[in-house]
Amino acid sequence: MNEPYPRAVAERGGKRIPDATVARLPIYLRSLLELGPQTPTVSSEQLAESAGVNAAKVRKDLSYLGSYGTRGVGYDVEYLQAHMRRALGMTQDWPVVIVGIGNLGAALANYGGFGNRGYPVAALVDASPDVVGRTFGDLVVRHADELAEVVAEEHIAIGVIATPAPAAQAVADELIAAGVRSILNFAPTVLTVPPEVSLRKVDLAVEMQILSFYQQHGPTSAAE
Amino acid sequence: MNEPYPRAVAERGGKRIPDATVARLPIYLRSLLELGPQTPTVSSEQLAESAGVNAAKVRKDLSYLGSYGTRGVGYDVEYLQAHMRRALGMTQDWPVVIVGIGNLGAALANYGGFGNRGYPVAALVDASPDVVGRTFGDLVVRHADELAEVVAEEHIAIGVIATPAPAAQAVADELIAAGVRSILNFAPTVLTVPPEVSLRKVDLAVEMQILSFYQQHGPTSAAE
DNA sequence: GGGTGTGAAAGCCTTCACAGCA
DNA sequence: TGCTGTGAAGGCTTTCACACCC
Numbered sequence: 431m432n433e434p435y436p437r438a439v440a441e442r443g444g445k446r447i448p449d450a451t452v453a454r455l456p457i458y459l460r461s462l463l464e465l466g467p468q469t470p471t472v473s474s475e476q477l478a479e480s481a482g483v484n485a486a487k488v489r490k491d492l493s494y495l496g497s498y499g500t501r502g503v504g505y506d507v508e509y510l511q512a513h514m515r516r517a518l519g520m521t522q523d524w525p526v527v528i529v530g531i532g533n534l535g536a537a538l539a540n541y542g543g544f545g546n547r548g549y550p551v552a553a554l555v556d557a558s559p560d561v562v563g564r565t566f567g568d569l570v571v572r573h574a575d576e577l578a579e580v581v582a583e584e585h586i587a588i589g590v591i592a593t594p595a596p597a598a599q600a601v602a603d604e605l606i607a608a609g610v611r612s613i614l615n616f617a618p619t620v621l622t623v624p625p626e627v628s629l630r631k632v633d634l635a636v637e638m639q640i641l642s643f644y645q646q647h648g649p650t651s652a653a654e
Numbered sequence: 655m656n657e658p659y660p661r662a663v664a665e666r667g668g669k670r671i672p673d674a675t676v677a678r679l680p681i682y683l684r685s686l687l688e689l690g691p692q693t694p695t696v697s698s699e700q701l702a703e704s705a706g707v708n709a710a711k712v713r714k715d716l717s718y719l720g721s722y723g724t725r726g727v728g729y730d731v732e733y734l735q736a737h738m739r740r741a742l743g744m745t746q747d748w749p750v751v752i753v754g755i756g757n758l759g760a761a762l763a764n765y766g767g768f769g770n771r772g773y774p775v776a777a778l779v780d781a782s783p784d785v786v787g788r789t790f791g792d793l794v795v796r797h798a799d800e801l802a803e804v805v806a807e808e809h810i811a812i813g814v815i816a817t818p819a820p821a822a823q824a825v826a827d828e829l830i831a832a833g834v835r836s837i838l839n840f841a842p843t844v845l846t847v848p849p850e851v852s853l854r855k856v857d858l859a860v861e862m863q864i865l866s867f868y869q870q871h872g873p874t875s876a877a878e
Numbered sequence: 879g880g881g882t883g884t885g886a887a888a889g890c891c892t893t894c895a896c897a898g899c900a
Numbered sequence: 901t902g903c904t905g906t907g908a909a910g911g912c913t914t915t916c917a918c919a920c921c922c
Contacts, residue, residue: 446874447871448912448913449874449876449912449913450912450913450914451913452864452867452868452876453860453864455863455867456857456859456860456863456864457844457860459863460842460843460859461844473880473881473882474881474882475881480844481844482844482845482846484914484915485881486914486915486916486917487913487914487915489881489882489883489884490883490884490913490914490915492882492883493882493883493884497882497883499881499882499883500881500882500921500922501880501881501882501883501920501921501922502879502880502881502882502921502922503880503881503882503922504880504881504882505882517867517870518863518866518867518870519863519866519867519869519870520863520866524862524865524866524869526862533761533764533765534761534765536761537757537758537760537761538858540757541757541758541858543842543858543859544858544859544862547859547862548862548866549859549862549866587866587869588862588865588866588869611869611873612865612866612868612869612876613865614858614861614862614865618684618767619684620681620685620704620705620706621706622706625873626872626873627873628864628865628868628869628873628876629876630861630864630865630876632856632858632861633680634762634765634767634768634856635680635767635768635771635773636677636680636681637838637854637856638748638750638768638771638772638773638812638838639679639680639683639742639743639744640676640677640680640852640854641748641812641836641837641838641852641854642742642743642744642748642772642773642811642812642836643676643679643741643742643743644676644836644852645743645748645811645812645835645836645852646741646742646743647671648850649835649849649850649851649852650670650673652673652676652836652852652853652854672890672891673890673891674890674891674892675891697902697903697904698903698904699903708892708893709903710892710893710894710895711891711892711893713903713904713905713906714891714892714893714905714906716904716905717904717905717906721904721905723903723904723905724899724900724903724904725898725899725900725902725903725904725905726899726900726901726902726903726904727900727902727903727904728902728903728904729904879922880921880922881920881921881922882919882920882921882922883918883919883920883921884917884918884919884920885916885917885918885919886915886916886917887914887915887916887917888913888914888915888916889912889913889914889915890911890912890913890914891910891911891912891913892909892910892911892912893908893909893910893911894907894908894909894910895906895907895908895909896905896906896907896908897904897905897906897907898903898904898905898906899902899903899904899905900901900902900903900904
């Protein structure tokens with residue numbers, strides 16, 4: 431089913447930022463960060479080059495954030511970085527819980543890329559007695575029954591689901607009941623969540639199958 | 655830059671299958687597999703329910719594969735499965751090389767989900783002497799210098815890049831030079847590849863940032 | 879001159895709604 | 901009657917092209 435949600439909420443002075451644009455903002459931000467401090471301004475052309483899109487798209491996208499460019503010059507790198515970080519909510523931390531500490535969950539727990547970017551892994555949870563109590567870095571794996579407490583204690587904002595597929599929906603339901611409104615799902619299954627919850631998914635098997643489709647039929651971007 | 659590719663190749667009797675449809679086929683296939691053998695037919699309504707989309711979309715998507723439904727009845731599950739598997743290239747194996755055996759690469763190497771679904775991990779490659787020579791399952795990590803030989807020997811079809819960002823473009827270039835035409839990129843960087851190469855990416859930091867955007871602004875699907 | 883900001887056009891994708899067949 | 905297959909409509913997204921400002 432999955433009925434059409436009542437659309438549009440994210441606004442700024444009346445203009446909603448399109449989903450497609452939101453998905454590119456992190457790429458632009460990364461490109462800006464790579465420029466370094468000896469580059470005071472960038473043109474849409476340069477940003478486009480390093481983000482792998484075209485210049486018109488960059489200008490449109492940035493115009494949704496507001497008009498931070500200067501005609502004839504380009505965009506002030508530092509200023510644009512600051513606005514982008516603010517738009518992406520990167521002025522604060524968003525504590526993460528990883529549920530399901532198998533191969534993938536453990537790798538995510540050890541992966542440094544989260545913490546230093548504003549998404550500290552604040553808790554690990556698993557249902558198996560073999561795993562509960564183990565430590566990863568300075569975190570002890572807690573039991574799935576305590577999920578609600580964990581979410582409250584650690585002020586969890588984002589739930590990462592790395593359980594087997596059959597457990598994923600129940601975990602999502604518990605996360606949501608505990609107040610989590612953002613979920614990243616690695617389990618190979620479709621999750622149903624209420625409209626006020628943001629859901630993103632990463633499905634490795636699906637990615638492989640998309641690739642082998644194009645391997646057979648000849649590529650057409652295949653890009654996200 | 656990234657100029658518009660000459661579009662459209664994947665055809666079937668003249669009708670190209672849209673990218674958006676291709677990305678959903680794996681989900682439909684998974685839904686079909688979950689139905690089990692005591693369900694001979696499904697309606698678009700049922701398939702839609704379990705795939706998390708709406709029924710009109712299912713019908714349109716399936717119509718691109720050809721007309722395998724029966725009016726008044728629905729779709730023959732087994733027949734549809736077979737056609738879908740064929741379309742997705744799942745009637746053969748596509749050997750995979752994982753390049754970069756850090757946290758994530760190692761987790762992917764241990765992850766069982768690939769091999770049993772037609773994407774056997776046939777080789778592991780890394781640039782660090784500390785890692786080369788280690789074994790994961792029955793695979794020994796080989797040195798990055800041997801990438802071209804590895805690709806040839808193992809008939810690699812898909813390259814998975816799990817290196818640090820700075821190494822990723824060079825790895826992609828080598829994979830492509832060695833004949834690989836499908837790449838799944840986990841490195842947090844934009845890759846440039848020629849149009850005949852299919853590229854998909856998984857970027858955890860980007861996913862988190864998209865989620866925190868919607869956490870701040872109120873969700874609007876956020877879905878892929 | 880150089881490069882942004884943005885209406886307008888074009889292209890995809892989704893949804894509707896219903897003809898048509900089992 | 902029930903459900904598929906599909907033109908047509910509608911909505912997003914991308915791209916164009918140029919007015920406008922530094």
